[in-house]
Each structure stands twice: as C-alpha cells, then as structure tokens.
Amino acid sequence: MLAALIQTTSSDDPRENLARISARIREAANDGASFILTPEVSNCLSLSREHQDAVLQHEAHDLTLAGYQKLAAELSVWLSIGSLALKTDDADGRYANRSFVIDPTGAVTTRYDKIHMFDVDVTKDETYRESDGYRPGTRAAIAPTPFGTLGLSICYDVRFAYLYRALAQAGAEILLVPAAFSPVTGKAHWESLLRARAIETGCYVLAAAQTGTHRASVGKQRKTHGHSLAISPWGEVLADGGPEEGTVLVEIDHAEVAQARRKIAALGHDRNFEGP
Template sequence: MRAALLQMTSSDVPEENLATASAMMREAKSEGADFAFMPEVMNCLSTSRSRQNEVLRLEEEDATLPALSALCAELGMWALIGSLGLKTHDPDGRFANRSFVISDKGEIVARYDKIHMFDVDVTPEETYRESDGYRPGDKAVVAETPFGAIGMTICYDVRFGALHRSLAKAGAQILTVPAAFSHVTGAAHWETLLRARAIETGCFVIAPAQTGTHATTRGQARRTHGHSMVVAPWGEVLADAGTEAGVTIVDVDLSLVQKARRQVPALQHDREFDGP
C-alpha cells in the first residue's frame, strides 16, 4: 500500500478545510497513493461551542462526508477521514467525534466514534474538557480493506493500550491514530506512544495529524503538534512529517506485520492473573 498522510492546519470553516483536503488528495493521487489518511476533526477545529453549533451538522446533512466520498470514487482511492465533528440526536446536544473509512467506490466501509475523551489540565493556561462538547463512543472497530485490516482509534485513545491490543487480537494489522495533539503533550509523548502501540501489537501505526496554529473566527486559537507519523511493527519511524502542512507519502509493506509477530509473538502470550 502506498499511503498518503495529509497533515492539515484546519480552521473553523468547514468549506475551507474541505477544499484543502480535496487538493491534498489530488496531490496524493498524482504521487501514486492508494490510501489517503486525514487528521482528527479535519472539518472544523474550534474551541468555541457556539461556533461548532453554528457550522457542524448531523452526519446525514454534513457536506464534507459526501464530497470526500465522491472524490474517493473519482480518484479510485481509499481514504480515512480521521474524524469529523458531527451533531447527534443526543438529548444533551453533545457532538460525535467520528472517523470514517471510505472505499475507492466512495462507500462508507466503517465508522468509529472516539471512546476516550480528552479532559485534562495540561498547564494552568491550557485545559481541555472534550466531554463537555463531545459524547464518547463505546464500540471498538476493525475495518476490512484490500490493503489489510484497520483498527480505528482517535487521538487521546493512543494512551489506552488495552484498546489497541484488543484491535490487534481482533485481526487489525494497521492501527490508525488521527490526531489534533496538544503541542505540549505532543512534544513529550506523541512519538513514544505511537512506537509503543506498534511494538506491543506488531501493527503498523499510521497517525495523520493537525499542525500549527489554527485560524479561528471565534474562541481561542489552538496550537497542535503536527509530526504525522508512520511507525513499522518493529517500532521504526518510517516517516515524520514535521510541523508543516502537506502530503507525506510512505510505502507500507504488510509482510512486516507477520515478521514482527513471529519474532515476538506477544499477542499469543496473554495470561489471566489476579489482583492487585
């Protein structure tokens, strides 16, 4: 598989972000990519609930999803829409943070709602309460594709090893970690966490990321870490996109999954235990 990581600096204007992602997909296709991977909340990165309420839509009414699906069909290319912020029918009005796998026919193959919510105080000045605006998912998902089975996660999920292990044991060969990672925690933990998830599961990890300072029409501007990465099953970093927005192309050899799992068959060595 030739993978294209689309590193974006999404604003809070969905139409602008769609145009950017579409241009990047066309560039990726011109470089021979089979599969495009986009970051978290690629349609609208915003700290303002009022702005999100203004521009986000229900899945069935959203414009980004059908436009990117149609582009996949036009280009004959698969895509991971890292996630879209979407309205839901939940009584409390919270949004979904939902990832999609789209086929080269433009069909939705899988959906995954982010399970773990980023409710943290990184510094006194940088705090997040994702669960105030987004409701967590409760179902792990493995998507079947011609290139291999993909275990779907989103951003903060990367800190929860049990989720990734369960995806690998369910057949995943690739783990996707689309993200809008904090520039503070990203500098400290991003690469280490991605490499750990690859090593402990024997999976490829493909992590397309948001980067830079995000333009905003309302609310406080966010900064994200960038450094979209592909990590091989043995833990080697095959690509690091740095901090500039753009397209990174990586050839992924899935035979390395079985090689790593033969060398260290840890997925077969789980044991029940008591305590502590």
C-alpha cells in the same frame, strides 16, 4: 501499497477545510497513493460551542463527508477521514467525534466514535474538557481492506494500550491514530506512545496530524503539534511530517506485520492473573 498522511492546519470553516484537504488528496493520488489519511476534526477545529452549533451538521447532511465520498469514487482510492465533528440527536446536544473509512466506490465501510475523551489539565493555562462538547463512543472498530485490516482510533485513545491490543487481537494489522495533539504533550509523548502501540501489537501505526496555529473566527485559537508519523511493526519511525503542512508518503508491506509477529508473538501470550 503507498499510503499518504495529510498534515494540515484546519480552521473553523468546514468549506475551506474541505477544499484545502481535497486538493492534497488529489495530489497524493497523483503521486500514486491508494490509501490516503486525514487528521482528527478535519472539518472544523474550534473551541467555540456557539460556532460549532452554527456550522456543524448531522452525518446524513454533512457536506464534508459527502465531498470526500465523491472524491474517493472519482480517484478510486481508499480514504481514512481521521474524524469529523458531527451533530447528534443526543438530548444534551453533544457532538460525535467520528472517524470514517471510505472505499474506492465512495461507500462508507466503517465508522468509529472516539471512546476516550481528552479531559485534562496540561498546564495552568492549557486545559481541555472534550466531554463537555462531545459524547464518547462505546464500540471499537476494525475495517477489512485489500491491503490489510485497519484498527480505528482517535488521538487521546493512544494512551489506552488495551484498546490497541483488542484491535490487534481482533485482526487489525494497521492501526490508525488521527490526531490534533497539543504541543506540550506532543513534544513529550507523541512519538513514544505511537512507537509503543506498534511494538506491543506488531502493527503498522499511521497517525495523520493537525499542525500549527488554527485560525478561529470565534473564540480562542488552538495550536497543535503536527509530526504526522508512520511507524513500522518493529517500532521504527518510517516517516515524520515535521511541524509544517504537507503530505507524508510511506510504503506499507503486509509481510512486515507477519515478520514482526513471528519474532515476538506477544499477542498470543496473554495470561490470566489475580489482583492487585
């Protein structure tokens, strides 16, 4: 199975992002990809709550999601929409950071809301409080497909190994980590974390990433690390998208998962323990 990881520099304009990413999805399908993945917040990358309130929609009315559903059906491909920023009915007005798996008929088969919020102080000048604008999800999700069972996650989730172990033990064979990773933490940790998650679980890891400097019509511009990565179940880097926009193509062989897990059957070696 040929997978395609879309690496893009999303702006804060959902219509513009839909058009740009849709063009890349078409190209990937023409190149033979049957599973195509987009990064985190594919619809709108913005640090302005005011702007988000003006342009974001509830899922039922979101033009981006509807556009991708129509495109999946037209091209007869599976899509992983890394995540969309969506309005919710929460009393505090916080959004959902929600991932979608769409099948070749255009139907949404699985949803996942990001569980772990990026509330960090990377440097004196680079701080994030994701939980101020987004409410965390509470439920992990897997998605069966003809080419393997997907385990869903988003960006900062990658630092919490127990989530991926739970996904793998529930049947996941391909772990998805769409992201908008910061340049500082990306340079230091991105590849190491993704390789660790693959090695620990014997899963493929597919991580489509945002990259570059993101145009903002309101508020501060964000920068992201890029380097969309595909990792084998043995922890090898199969493909790296580098720092520029583009598409990463990678062959996925289901037999590689079984082979890695035969060599090191760590998923079945859990032990109960006390303490500390």
